[in-house]
Amino acid sequence: MTSPLPPARPGSQATAYVDLGAVEGNVRALRGHAGPAALMAVVKADAYGHGLVPVARAAIRGGATWLGTARLSEAITLRDNGIPGRLMAWQAVPGADFAACLEREIDLGVSAPWALDEIVAAARHTGITARVHLKVDTGLGRAGAYAADFTALLDAAVAAAREGTVRVVGVWSHLACADEPGHPSIRAQQLVFEAAVAEAARAGCELEVRHLANSAATVTDPSLHYDLVRTGIAIYGLSPVPALGDSAAYGLTPAMTLVARLALVKDVPAGQGVSYGHLYTTTEATRLGLVPLGYADGIPRNASNVGPLAVGGVRHRIAGRVCMDQVVVDLGAGSNARAGDDVVIFGTGGAGEPTAQEWAVSTGTISYEIVTRLGPRVEREYVGVEEVG
Numbered sequence: 001m002t003s004p005l006p007p008a009r010p011g012s013q014a015t016a017y018v019d020l021g022a023v024e025g026n027v028r029a030l031r032g033h034a035g036p037a038a039l040m041a042v043v044k045a046d047a048y049g050h051g052l053v054p055v056a057r058a059a060i061r062g063g064a065t066w067l068g069t070a071r072l073s074e075a076i077t078l079r080d081n082g083i084p085g086r087l088m089a090w091q092a093v094p095g096a097d098f099a100a101c102l103e104r105e106i107d108l109g110v111s112a113p114w115a116l117d118e119i120v121a122a123a124r125h126t127g128i129t130a131r132v133h134l135k136v137d138t139g140l141g142r143a144g145a146y147a148a149d150f151t152a153l154l155d156a157a158v159a160a161a162r163e164g165t166v167r168v169v170g171v172w173s174h175l176a177c178a179d180e181p182g183h184p185s186i187r188a189q190q191l192v193f194e195a196a197v198a199e200a201a202r203a204g205c206e207l208e209v210r211h212l213a214n215s216a217a218t219v220t221d222p223s224l225h226y227d228l229v230r231t232g233i234a235i236y237g238l239s240p241v242p243a244l245g246d247s248a249a250y251g252l253t254p255a256m257t258l259v260a261r262l263a264l265v266k267d268v269p270a271g272q273g274v275s276y277g278h279l280y281t282t283t284e285a286t287r288l289g290l291v292p293l294g295y296a297d298g299i300p301r302n303a304s305n306v307g308p309l310a311v312g313g314v315r316h317r318i319a320g321r322v323c324m325d326q327v328v329v330d331l332g333a334g335s336n337a338r339a340g341d342d343v344v345i346f347g348t349g350g351a352g353e354p355t356a357q358e359w360a361v362s363t364g365t366i367s368y369e370i371v372t373r374l375g376p377r378v379e380r381e382y383v384g385v386e387e388v389g
């Protein structure tokens with residue numbers, strides 16, 4: 001399923017190769033986990049740093065029938081690039097361009113009465129009935145109408161449905177601890193969710209989709225699948241429950257491989273301090289390599305002295321502090337690495353290179369942040385698909 005990486009373009013300092021065949025295969029694997037439930041590929045935040053439109057197309061090839069984004073603008077970009085199928089966006093502030101969403105047949109997640117009011121106004125203005133998914137805060141304590149306020153939101157939506165401005169097509173929620181299977185909050189949230197669904201049904205809503213599961217819930221608990229699962233991290237091939245299993249354990253392949261090219265190699269004696277603050281000092285005469293990627297490109301500064309990478313198939317750790325534009329690696333005296341050689345920051349792990357999950361552990365974060373934070377100076381190159389255009 002993994003495609004060989006093409007050689008770097010001459011002069012290219014750093015490239016994030018995104019294997020769209022892997023994305024497609026991951027979606028297919030997740031459909032297997034999801035059983036009869038439909039699959040929404042969550043492509044917010046530029047598809048977790050992988051590239052919004054190419055990933056969306058790959059997810060559709062893999063069988064995703066829904067695409068989800070946080071911002072309205074992300075869903076608008078998808079539609080304006082010709083992406084078909086159901087789109088849903090769920091994050092907005094007052095004054096958002098809901099009319100632009102209605103004109104593009106984008107479903108809207110609704111957490112608050114103000115949003116419903118603005119959506120109703122947009123529906124009147126455009127003459128297009130809005131498809132809304134009412135979000136209930138079942139215990140995450142984040143977005144969604146708090147359970148006690150859900151009835152008021154539902155009543156307002158039902159009134160709007162009666163005048164034809166709105167159709168309530170979904171009730172949904174989001175879990176706090178899905179990556180800790182068996183956590184008591186999961187069942188507690190599920191009960192609140194089912195009560196909200198039942199309330200909507202009693203109010204006369206003919207729901208198309210009830211949805212609660214993220215990637216972790218999708219691969220660990222079929223009782224949470226309902227009609228639709230919203231998978232993000234797993235479509236990129238990263239384990240949603242790393243404490244229980246790696247990517248392969250869930251049938252997933254990491255899609256992104258981040259490769260930089262050595263900008264400089266030089267020999268230094270023992271006792272040379274390396275990079276700002278001299279947090280690293282050579283213990284013997286050695287060869288240093290300069291890797292032209294820094295925190296401006298998404299390498300966490302707290303990867304200083306710990307971030308793993310591979311040069312010529314040999315693993316090293318970053319030597320000294322991560323700078324804005326570069327890091328240094330101690331290649332060892334025997335190294336025959338040269339300027340221009342590839343440095344693999346992370347990849348599938350299939351050739352022994354570090355993974356985004358390993359970076360997450362090294363830097364005290366989650367794999368989501370490692371891939372999403374890559375900066376705009378890192379070129380994305382798509383492999384694993386015969387893409388036209």
Ligand SMILES: *Cc1c(COP(=O)(O)O)cnc(C)c1O
Pocket residue numbers: 042044174213214215216230231232233234240
């Ligand atoms: C980001 C997000 C998801 C996807 O979560 P993963 O853990 O990446 O699968 C699902 N639902 C909502 C509401 C989200 O914000």
